[in-house]
Amino acid sequence: MTADEGVYAWSAVLMGSPILLKLFDNNATLAAQVFRVIRHQENILTVNRAHSEVMAINHAAGKAAVSVSRDVFDLIQCAHQVSLLPDSLFNFTIGPLVKRWKIGFQGHSVPPPQELAQLIALTDPHQVELDPARLSVFLRQPGMEIDLGAIAKGYIADVVRGFLRHQKVERALINLGGNVQTLGAPPESAGWAVGLKKPFSQRDELIGVMEVVGKSVVTSGIYERYFELDGRCYHHILDARSGYPLDNELLSVTVIADRSLDGDIYTTLLYGLGVERSLLALRDLPHIEAIFVTRDDEIICSSSRQFSFRLLDDRYRLITDSTA
Numbered sequence: 237m238t239a240d241e242g243v244y245a246w247s248a249v250l251m252g253s254p255i256l257l258k259l260f261d262n263n264a265t266l267a268a269q270v271f272r273v274i275r276h277q278e279n280i281l282t283v284n285r286a287h288s289e290v291m292a293i294n295h296a297a298g299k300a301a302v303s304v305s306r307d308v309f310d311l312i313q314c315a316h317q318v319s320l321l322p323d324s325l326f327n328f329t330i331g332p333l334v335k336r337w338k339i340g341f342q343g344h345s346v347p348p349p350q351e352l353a354q355l356i357a358l359t360d361p362h363q364v365e366l367d368p369a370r371l372s373v374f375l376r377q378p379g380m381e382i383d384l385g386a387i388a389k390g391y392i393a394d395v396v397r398g399f400l401r402h403q404k405v406e407r408a409l410i411n412l413g414g415n416v417q418t419l420g421a422p423p424e425s426a427g428w429a430v431g432l433k434k435p436f437s438q439r440d441e442l443i444g445v446m447e448v449v450g451k452s453v454v455t456s457g458i459y460e461r462y463f464e465l466d467g468r469c470y471h472h473i474l475d476a477r478s479g480y481p482l483d484n485e486l487l488s489v490t491v492i493a494d495r496s497l498d499g500d501i502y503t504t505l506l507y508g509l510g511v512e513r514s515l516l517a518l519r520d521l522p523h524i525e526a527i528f529v530t531r532d533d534e535i536i537c538s539s540s541r542q543f544s545f546r547l548l549d550d551r552y553r554l555i556t557d558s559t560a
Contacts, residue, residue, distance in 0.1 A: 242260060242423070243258055243259075243260060243422070244258070244259050244260070244261065244262050244263075244267075245257065245258050245259075246259075246264075246267040246270075246271070248271050250271070250274050250275060250278060250412075251274070251278050251282065251388070251389065251392075251412065251413065252284075252413075253389075253412065253413025253414070254411075254413055255271070255274060255410075255411065255412055255413065256409070256410070256411040257270055257271075257408070257409070257410050257411075258408060258409040258410075259405065259407075259408050260407050260408075260422075260423070266403060266405075269399070269403075270396055270399065270400070270410070273392075273395060273396055273399050274392055274396065274412070277388075277391070277392045277395060278388075278392070280305065280308055281308065281311070281384050281388045281391070281392075282384075282385075282388065283331065283381070283383055283384075283385070289302075289304040289305060289308045290308070290382060290383075290384055292304075293373045293375065293382060294331065294375070294380070294381040294382060296374075296375070297375035297376075297377065297378055297379060297380040297381065298375065298376065298377055298378030298379070298380070299378070300374070301365065301367065301370070301372040301373060301374035302372060302373055302374070303370055303371050303372045304371055304372070304373060305371070306371060309366070309368075309371040309372075309373070311384065311387065311388075311391055312328070312366070312373055312382065312384070313366055313368075314387070314497070314501075315328035315382070315384060315386075315387055316328065316361055316364055316366060318501055318505070319361035320361055320362070321505070323508065323509075324505060324508065325473075325475060325482065325504050325505060325507055325508025325509075326386065326501060326504040326505055326508070327359055327361060327476040328361065328382050328383060328384060328386065328387075329358070329359045329360060329361050329363070329364060329375075329380060329381070329382055329383075329476070330359050330383055330474060330476045331359075331380070331381025331382055331383035332355040332358045332359060332379060332380070332381050333352070333355050333356070333359060333474050333476060333479060334383055334385070334472075334474065335381065336351070336352075336355055337470075337472075337474065339461050339462060339463065339470060339471065339472040339474075339481075340460075340461030340462075340472055343463065344463045344465070345465070346465065346470065347479075349479075352479035352480070353479065355479065356476060356477075356478075356479050357377075358377055358379045358380050358381075359380075359476040360377075363375065363376040363377055363380060364376070364380075364382070386500055386504055387497060387500040387501060389412045389413065389414070389415040389496070389500065390415050390452070390454060390495070390496035390497040390498070390499055390500030390501070391496070391497050391500075392412060393410055393412050393415045393416075393417040393452065393496035393497075394417065394452075394495050394496050394497050396410050396412075396417065397410065397417050397419060397496075400419060401419065405419060406419060406420050407419055407420040407421065407422060407423070408420075409428055412496075414454065414455055414456070414460070415452070415454050415496050415499065415500065416428075416430050416452065416453040416454070416496075417452045417496045418448055418449070418450055418451060418452070418453075419450060420449065420450055421449045421450070425447075426447050426449075426544070427447035427448050427449040427543075427544070428447065428448055428449070429445050429446075429447055430445065430446050430447075430448060430453045431444075431445050432444045432445065432446065432455070432488075432490060432527065432529070432535075432545075433455065433457070433459075433488075434549065435457055435458075435459040435487040435488060435529060436459045437459075442548050442549070443529065443535060443547070443548060443549045443552055444535065444545055444546055444547045444548045444549070444552075444554075445545070445546050445548060446490075446492070446527070446543045446544060446545045446546075447543060447544045447546075448492060448542065448543045450494075451492050451493065451494065451542055451543065452491075452492070452493050452494065452495060452496035452498070452499045453490060453491075453492055453499070453543075454490065454491050454493075454496055454499025454500055454503055455488055455489070455490040455491075455503070456473065456488065456489055456503040456504065456507065457487055457488030457489075457529070458471035458472075458473055458481070458486075458487055458488070459471070459487065459488070460472065462481075469481075473504075473507055475508070482507060482508065484507075484510050485510060485511060485530050485531055485532070486507060486510065486511065486528060486529070486530060486531070487529045487530060487531055488528070488529040489503045489506050489507050489514075489526060489527075489528055489529075490503070490526060490527040490528075490529075491503050491506070491524060491525070491526050492524075492525040492526070492527075492542050492543050493523060493524050493525070493542075494523060498523070498524060502521075502524050502526070506518075506526055506528075511528050511530065511536055514526065514528070514538070515536070515538055515557050518538040518539075518557075522541075524538075525537075525538050525539055525541065525542050525543065526538045527545065529552075533551055533552045533553065534552065534553050534555055535547065535552050535553065535554050535555065536555045536556075536557070537554070537555070537556045537557065538557050539556065539557060
């Protein structure tokens with residue numbers, strides 16, 4: 237635990253990421269409870285836990301339906317619905333491709349095209365049967381695997397925020413390795429300062445800083461997990477339609493919303509749409525705002541109703557969608 241000007245911070249490594257909690261009370265007991273909440277959620281949601289509910293579903297693929305807890309079923313149902321949206325990059329059945337590429341987990345080679353084609357056949361969300369009455373999930377094809385990694389952190393961040401609210405906490409920040417969820421704002425401050433990382437740079441190099449009050453900030457970038465081979469960058473944002481990492485004009489997408497779960501969902505959806513189509517879509521989504529960083533060193537903001545942004549690196553050009 238560290239303290240600085242009345243802010244007390246606790247950190248741990250969970251879900252393979254550094255976790256940071258900031259409070260304005262020196263309450264080590266509450267901090268320990270928060271980390272227990274995170275560990276519990278990790279144990280039931282991750283595919284990296286032998287006895288997790290998600291792993292039980294994957295092990296039974298092609299054999300039997302598996303009943304899960306209400307919270308896990310609801311999250312899977314949400315992921316299923318988003319995966320079925322037209323042209324959705326979001327696909328929670330992408331597990332076989334993620335496991336094969338291993339990007340970020342000692343994966344440094346490109347799978348053969350014929351192998352990817354076989355795995356793509358196992359990433360069809362239409363092949364998932366959900367039974368709300370039994371809270372059961374059935375993967376019709378052997379070898380199918382669901383992967384909630386794209387939304388687990390957002391869901392858990394929202395669970396932590398709910399827990400803190402139940403404990404009557406009015407001001408706090410929780411950072412789950414890129415998913416930042418806030419309550420209120422620091423005393424005598426316009427909001428929580430959340431940095432926008434410079435792609436392919438040191439961890440503390442920032443393009444700019446945004447200030448938010450009671451909002452979630454979720455960033456997904458191709459520089460988070462990747463490897464380079466023959467002059468090409470292969471990153472972790474996979475497109476289940478092609479089997480390969482998505483290749484477009486974007487380096488990162490940041491979503492500002494009330495729910496961190498929405499941040500996880502929309503960073504993926506917007507990545508798939510690209511900047512132009514995303515800006516059009518966001519005009520009909522007043523609860524979602526986004527910041528795009530492009531390969532041409534542009535920072536494009538959908539609007540600035542829910543946050544303020546300050547540019548720190550003059551090598552980038554800041555653009556705001558004036559029609560939003």
